[in-house]
Amino acid sequence: MSLIPILEQHTIHKLLLVFDLTGTFVFAISGAMLGVRRNLDIFGILVLSFAASSAGGITRDLLIGAVPPSAISDWRYLAVALAAGLLAFFLPSPIERLHNEILVFDAAGLALFAVAGTQKALAYGLNPLMAALLGMLTGIGGGIVRDLLVAQTPAVLHKDLYALTALAGAVIVVIGKTLNWPIVPTAITGGVVCFGLRLMAIRHNWHLPSAQPTQISSALNKDQ
Amino acid sequence: MSLIPILEQHTIHKLLLVFDLTGTFVFAISGAMLGVRRNLDIFGILVLSFAASSAGGITRDLLIGAVPPSAISDWRYLAVALAAGLLAFFLPSPIERLHNEILVFDAAGLALFAVAGTQKALAYGLNPLMAALLGMLTGIGGGIVRDLLVAQTPAVLHKDLYALTALAGAVIVVIGKTLNWPIVPTAITGGVVCFGLRLMAIRHNWHLPSAQPTQISSALNKDQ
Amino acid sequence: MSLIPILEQHTIHKLLLVFDLTGTFVFAISGAMLGVRRNLDIFGILVLSFAASSAGGITRDLLIGAVPPSAISDWRYLAVALAAGLLAFFLPSPIERLHNEILVFDAAGLALFAVAGTQKALAYGLNPLMAALLGMLTGIGGGIVRDLLVAQTPAVLHKDLYALTALAGAVIVVIGKTLNWPIVPTAITGGVVCFGLRLMAIRHNWHLPSAQPTQISSALNKDQ
Numbered sequence: 001m002s003l004i005p006i007l008e009q010h011t012i013h014k015l016l017l018v019f020d021l022t023g024t025f026v027f028a029i030s031g032a033m034l035g036v037r038r039n040l041d042i043f044g045i046l047v048l049s050f051a052a053s054s055a056g057g058i059t060r061d062l063l064i065g066a067v068p069p070s071a072i073s074d075w076r077y078l079a080v081a082l083a084a085g086l087l088a089f090f091l092p093s094p095i096e097r098l099h100n101e102i103l104v105f106d107a108a109g110l111a112l113f114a115v116a117g118t119q120k121a122l123a124y125g126l127n128p129l130m131a132a133l134l135g136m137l138t139g140i141g142g143g144i145v146r147d148l149l150v151a152q153t154p155a156v157l158h159k160d161l162y163a164l165t166a167l168a169g170a171v172i173v174v175i176g177k178t179l180n181w182p183i184v185p186t187a188i189t190g191g192v193v194c195f196g197l198r199l200m201a202i203r204h205n206w207h208l209p210s211a212q213p214t215q216i217s218s219a220l221n222k223d224q
Numbered sequence: 225m226s227l228i229p230i231l232e233q234h235t236i237h238k239l240l241l242v243f244d245l246t247g248t249f250v251f252a253i254s255g256a257m258l259g260v261r262r263n264l265d266i267f268g269i270l271v272l273s274f275a276a277s278s279a280g281g282i283t284r285d286l287l288i289g290a291v292p293p294s295a296i297s298d299w300r301y302l303a304v305a306l307a308a309g310l311l312a313f314f315l316p317s318p319i320e321r322l323h324n325e326i327l328v329f330d331a332a333g334l335a336l337f338a339v340a341g342t343q344k345a346l347a348y349g350l351n352p353l354m355a356a357l358l359g360m361l362t363g364i365g366g367g368i369v370r371d372l373l374v375a376q377t378p379a380v381l382h383k384d385l386y387a388l389t390a391l392a393g394a395v396i397v398v399i400g401k402t403l404n405w406p407i408v409p410t411a412i413t414g415g416v417v418c419f420g421l422r423l424m425a426i427r428h429n430w431h432l433p434s435a436q437p438t439q440i441s442s443a444l445n446k447d448q
Numbered sequence: 449m450s451l452i453p454i455l456e457q458h459t460i461h462k463l464l465l466v467f468d469l470t471g472t473f474v475f476a477i478s479g480a481m482l483g484v485r486r487n488l489d490i491f492g493i494l495v496l497s498f499a500a501s502s503a504g505g506i507t508r509d510l511l512i513g514a515v516p517p518s519a520i521s522d523w524r525y526l527a528v529a530l531a532a533g534l535l536a537f538f539l540p541s542p543i544e545r546l547h548n549e550i551l552v553f554d555a556a557g558l559a560l561f562a563v564a565g566t567q568k569a570l571a572y573g574l575n576p577l578m579a580a581l582l583g584m585l586t587g588i589g590g591g592i593v594r595d596l597l598v599a600q601t602p603a604v605l606h607k608d609l610y611a612l613t614a615l616a617g618a619v620i621v622v623i624g625k626t627l628n629w630p631i632v633p634t635a636i637t638g639g640v641v642c643f644g645l646r647l648m649a650i651r652h653n654w655h656l657p658s659a660q661p662t663q664i665s666s667a668l669n670k671d672q
Contacts, residue, residue, distance in 0.1 A: 041432035373601065
C-alpha cells in the first residue's frame with residue numbers, strides 16, 4: 001500500500017464509497033421488495049432492506065477482523081438502506097414495474113460490491129484466493145441473509161448465474177493486485193466484467209448445472 | 225467514562241448484570257417454549273433457550289469487537305438460559321398457562337436488553353445512532369435467531385409493535401448520554417418507556433402498517 | 449502452554465491439521481449431498497459443502513476472536529471442501545450408496561472437530577465450560593448452517609443423539625487440560641469416546657426425550 005501515492009489512495013477511497021453506497025441502495029431495494037411481497041410490516045421491510053444491502057459487507061468485515069464493520073460505524077450505509085426501504089414501502093407498484101431496470105441495477109450493485117469487497121480483503125492482508133471469495137461473499141451475502149430472513153433457500157444457491165459473475169470480477173481485481181496493475185483501471189475492468197457477465201446471464205438465462213437426479217428416497221439419517 | 229465516579233460505575237455494572245440475567249431468563253423461556261411446540265428434543269430446546277436469550281447480545285458483541293462475547297465468557301448467562309430451558313421442558317403446561325405473564329416478562333426483558341445493549345455499544349465508542357440500533361438489536365436479535373432456527377420468518381418482522389419499543393428505550397439512553405444526564409435515572413427512564421410502550425402495544429394490539437398489496441405475480445427473478 | 453515441549457506442540461499442530469482436514473472432507477460430503485437432494489446447482493452445492501464443513505469452526509473462531517478464521521486464512525480447508533463437493537456433484541449415486549459408511553465417517557468428523565475445537569478454545573483462554581461448548585459447536589455448527597441454508601430446522605435439534613456425543617468428547621479434553629493430563633492421549637481418548645458414543649447412537653437409534661405434548665393451540669403471540 002505504501003507505494004500508492006496518497007492522492008490515488010484518497011481518490012480510490014472516495015470512489016469506493018460512492019460505489020458502495022450505490023450498491024447499498026440497489027440491494028436495499030431488492031430486500032424491501034421481498035419484504036413487501038411477504039407482507040412484512042414497515043419495520044420488517046426496513047430490516048430486509050438493511051440486511052440485503054449490508055449483510056455481505058458485515059460478514060466480510062467480521063471475518064477479516066474489521067470491527068465495527070463499515071455498515072455499522074458509518075451512518076450513511078444505514079441512511080441509504082432505509083431510504084431505499086421507505087421508497088419501496090410507499091411506492092411498491094412503480095418499483096415493481098421497474099423490474100427489468102432493477103435487475104440491471106442489481107447487476108451493477110453486485111459488480112461494485114464484489115470489486116470493493118475484494119479490495120478491502122486484500123487491504124487486510126488476506127491471501128488472493130480468499131480475498132476473491134470474500135469479494136464474492138460481499139456481493140452475494142446480502143441476498144443470502146435476505147432470503148434466509150423470510151425462511152427460504154437463498155436464490156443464489158439454485159437460480160441463474162449470479163455468484164460466479166461476482167467471482168469473475170473479484171478474480172480480476174486479485175490478479176491485478178498480484179501483477180501490480182494500476183488499481184483504478186483494474187477495479188473498473190473487474191466491475192465491467194462482472195456486470196457484463198451478469199447481464200448476459202439474465203438475457204440468455206444462463207444456469208449452472210445441477211447434479212444428476214438419484215433415487216434418494218432413503219436419505220441420510222443425519223441430513224434429512 | 226472517566227468522569228463517572230468509580231462507585232457509580234461499579235453500581236451500574238452490578239445493575240446491568242442483574243438486568244441482563246433477568247432478561248436472559250425470560251427470553252430463554254420464550255425460546256424453550258417454541259422448541260417444545262416444535263417437538264424438538266431436550267437438546268434442541270436448550271439450544272433454542274440459549275439462542276433466544278443470548279444471540280442478540282452475542283451479535284452485538286461481535287459487531288463492536290467485544291470478543292469473546294459476555295454470553296460466552298461468563299458462565300452465568302448460560303446457566304440461567306439452561307435453567308429456563310429445563311423448566312420449560314419439564315413443566316411446559318404450567319408455563320403455557322402463564323402466557324400473559326410471560327408476555328409481561330418478555331416486555332421487561334426487552335426493555336432491559338435494549339437499555340443494557342445501548343450502554344455497552346456507547347461504552348465501545350459507537351456513534352449514538354448505531355448505539356441505539358445495536359441496543360434494539362440486543363433486544364430483538366435473540367428472537368430473530370430463535371425463529372430462524374426453526375425455519376420460520378422472525379415474528380418481529382411482521383407481528384405487533386415490538387422492535388420500535390426497544391428502539392424508543394435505546395434512543396432515550398442515547399439522548400441522555402449526549403446531554404450528559406445521570407446514567408442510572410436515564411437507564412431507568414429508557415427501560416420504563418420501552419416496557420410501557422410494549423405493554424400498550426400488546427393491550428391495544430398495535431401494529432405497524434404493511435405495504436399496499438400489489439399484483440406481484442411475476443416477482444423478481446432473483447428474489448423469488 | 450509454556451510447559452509443553454516445543455516438539456510436542458509441533459506434533460499436536462500437525463495432528464490437528466490432519467484431523468481437521470479429514471473432518472472437513474466428511475462434513476463437506478454431507479453438505480454436498482443435501483445440496484444434490486435439494487436440486488441446487490453446482491455453486492449451491494459447493495456453498496453447502498463449504499458451509500457444512502467450516503461454519504462450525506468459523507463461528508468458534510469469530511467468538512474467540514481468532515480472525516481471520518482458519519477456514520478463511522488457510523486455503524487447504526476450502527480446497528478439501530470443494531473437492532468433496534465436486535465428488536458429490538459428479539458421483540452422487542455411488543456416494544449415496546455409501547450411506548452407512550458416510551455415517552461412520554461423519555461420526556469420525558464430529559469427534560475430530562469436537563476435540564480440535566475444544567483445544568483451540570482452551571488455547572485462546574476460554575474457561576473450561578465454554579471451551580467444551582465451543583468444541584461441541586465446532587462439531588455441530590456446520591450441520592446447523594447447512595440445514596438453515598436450505599430453510600429447514602437443523603437436524604441436530606430434533607434427530608438422534610448427536611450433539612451430546614460431541615460434548616462428551618469435548619468434556620474429556622477439558623478435564624484432561626484441567627488435570628494436566630498429557631495432551632495427545634487425552635485428545636485421542638476424547639475423540640474415541642465421541643466416536644464410539646455416536647456409533648452406538650446410530651446403531652441403537654438413541655434419542656433424547658422430547659417435551660410432553662401440551663394443548664398449545666393458542667400459542668404465544670410473539671412466538672408463533
